[in-house]
Amino acid sequence: MSSPSNSRVPEAVDAWRMVAARKVFEGRIPLAAMARLRDGLVDAEGEVGYTMEFGTDALGVAFVELQVEAGLPLECQRSLRRFVLPVQLSQRLGLIRDEADEVALPPGYEALLVADDGMLKPAELVEDELILALPVVPVSADVEEVEREFAPTAEEVAQASPFAALAGLKKGHSP
Template structure:
C-alpha cells in the first residue's frame, strides 16, 4: 500500500485520520499574519522564534455508534504583545493542546457542540491546518497582556497631559483633621 503525503495547508482530514497519520513542523511567526498583527510595535513577529506545531489524526469507533474523525492539535509560540499598563512589549508563551472532533454537517456540529465538552467542527473537504492553528493561538492570547512587574514606573498624566506628582494629598485629610478638632 502506498503511503500518502499530507500537506498541512490542504489537508484531506478524512484520509489523514483514516491513516492515523501525523505531521509536525515549525513556521516563522511572521507567516501567520493575524497572529503577527497582535505584535507589539517595538517587537514585530519577524523577531519572534518560530512556532512549533504537530497534528495527529485518528478514527475512533465507539460501541454502538458510527466511526468518529478526530484531530489532535498541539502548538507553541513565544509572542511579544503590548503591556496594557506600561505600553511596552511583554513576552508571552502560548501553548495549545486540543482534540477536535469532526462531523459531516454544520448542523450536526452545532448540535453536538452545545452538549459536549469537546470541540466539534464540520468536516471540510480540505482543511487549512495553518489557519486552524493560527485560530487556536489567537484564542489562547491573553485578553489583557501585562508584565507581572512593569520594567519602568508608570507615569500618570492629568487632563492637559502634564505629569502628575506621585504623592497627591488625600482629599479627606482636611475632613479628618476637622473631625479630630471637634472630638
C-alpha cells in the first residue's frame, strides 16, 4: 500500500491507474465547495475530512474505499434550530465498467460505474456519499420529544370538515 498523498487531490483521476498503483489520497474539502450538498444544509460552515484508498481485493475486484468524517450543519425539524450532525462513514465501492457487472460484486460493496474514459472525480465521490447520508427529516439528538397531544377544538374540527363548508354555503343561499 502506498502512503497517503496529502498534496492537493487532482480534480479527476484515472480510476484504473489509481487501482493499479494502490493509490491512497487523504485531504479536506470545505463544505462551501460542495454545491449539491449545500442545498441540504442550513449553511456551509465547516469541512469534510476523507481518505480514499484504491486497490483490488483477494477476488481481484477493483475498489475504492472511502472514509469520510464531517459535521453537517442542518436545521432541526422539531426546534427549527441549527445543529451539527456528526457523520462518519466507511464505504467500499466496487468499480465496474458496465451496469451488468454489478451482480458480480461481493456482499458489502456498492457499485460505482466508471465512465468509459476511466476518470473519477474524488471530490464528487465524497459529496455523493454525504448527500446519501443526509437524513430525510433532520432532528437534533438533544431536542426532547413532544409528548403532549394537541386535540383540535370543536371550531377547528368544524372548519376542517368539508361538509361544514357546504352547510355554510347552503345557509347563505336558501330559497
